[in-house]
Amino acid sequence: MKKIVMMTLALLFCGVHGFGQGVIQIKGSDTMINLVQRLAEVYMEAHPDASIAVTGGGSGVGIAALIANRVHIADASREIKPKEIAMAKENGVVPYEIAIAIDGLCVIVNEANPIKSLTMSQIGQIFRGEITHWKELGGKDLPISLYGRQPNSGTYVFFMEHVLGNKDYSPRMKRMNGNAQIVEGIISDKAGIGYVGVGYVYDDKGNIRQGLKVLPVAKDEKSEPVTPLVAENVKSGKYPIARALYQYTNGKPKGAVKAFIAFELSPEGQKIVEEMGFYSVAGKYLENNKKAGF
């Protein structure tokens, strides 16, 4: 009896005090959860002694957990904010940034939507609530139905900063719980428009999901619209809503955490990244990763 009580207390204590030594705790971005889970599965198959737990909640939640020193790795689909770095340092946490994949953020509509492409400024106006009707864009006679993420999402923040010009989203935008929910919403909503990571527009066989249309996006009126479905467009920066998917650690990664991240960045890991629909790390992000020792 006494033993059971002690064990329960010990478990409770572990729960409250965050993480034990054996398991690598990863938390954060919903965009990255499937990807990182897959990477962890493959890694654990090859390394039976390794144990990795991946949970979601959104980039904001992951970074908040890193600041509170409750996880080893925070997944984030946006860069950590200066305010968050300051709060982390107050807690004695020093965030290190590693890009593990590149994402072309896709603007998606229902397949029945006749719109062929949009410019960045049009997308900004749509999500700020300044354009409210598809007719204004030469589309059908339907009011636009907006799908976005919730404020704890890195995608929400990234899209707001880079597409809306750091202005408010329309309060009429539906705040969905995850990328998959947005995709489901758009598939059943003829007037819908939303944004998701490129890994979420494919089905199991690698085709675009039925009922979904990924819009090519033009930087401005003069530029050609570019699709995010071609790796080259996203990696070269020709596609205007490209971003890195990051992992943050407390201090330079070492030991088991370092070994796992090294696997993610290895050719084998990067192949999984591509299989999941995202793009392998390239260019300036490789430089940046060197600072963290990779």
Added chain:
Amino acid sequence: MGLKSRVRWRQVKEKCIAQFFQWNGILAIVVLFGIFSLLLLEGIPAVKALGLKEFLFSDHWDPTSPERESYGILALLVSTFMVSFGALVITIPIGIATAAYLAEVAPPRIRELVKPMIEILAGIPSVVVGFLGILVVGPVITRLFHVSHGLTALNGAVLLAVMALPTIISISEDAIVSVPHEFKQASLALGATRWQTLTQVTLPAAASGIFASVMLGMGRAIGETMTVLMACGNAPSMPRGYLDSIQTMTATIAIELGETVQGDIHYRSLFVIGFLLFVMTFVVNLISDLVLEKYRRMWQR
């Protein structure tokens, strides 16, 4: 052991048990006040810093806005009332009709079959009901009202109606059953039909019990989170009608608490919403309790 000591032992034991129950009762009160003061203490700094005016009259809720952080809860409050009210409009007629049928008309065999089923309905997890909203109710709304999507206030109202139904049925049924037989017999003896007896004698006599059941159902609807989070679209704008997407107070807390930093204004303002919710459900439950108590005394002889 002698008889005397055995009696004394039993007295001590009984005293201990009585004490134990008393302390449990006190614990419940302590927890209630604890929650109340926690919400109050965590919320007050936000009201002090922003002013009550910001909460009550600024146009919308957007604490992470890059332009102007706003904390207007009016749209959230209206949304919560809209789904709860809509749910009651749907659930009251169905609930009372079912209760009256079960209490007055149904043969015992059907009654024994239906009652446990309704109780099972009460046990369905709200996440599952939310699924139902996305997969079934949403598409039906889309088709019936020719709108592009079904993630609307109406969807939430329909689901909350289903969830409030068991409460309303079982408490109303109790109320109808406990109307004294003499009332009905007198009415029937005067030549009233069974329908007249039901609508003009039995139901009015059970009115306060039925009212209490409705208030309890409403309390459930106001506090429900997961279902409305999944089915209503979560657009924090002021709703223009039942076919708009809405975000309730509960959904706001559920969505935003995870990412806030403990102690900052955004975090504390969520406690203000929590406090308001607490007060609302408390008042609703209190009213139903008072009415039920009065009702009980009325038939006590």
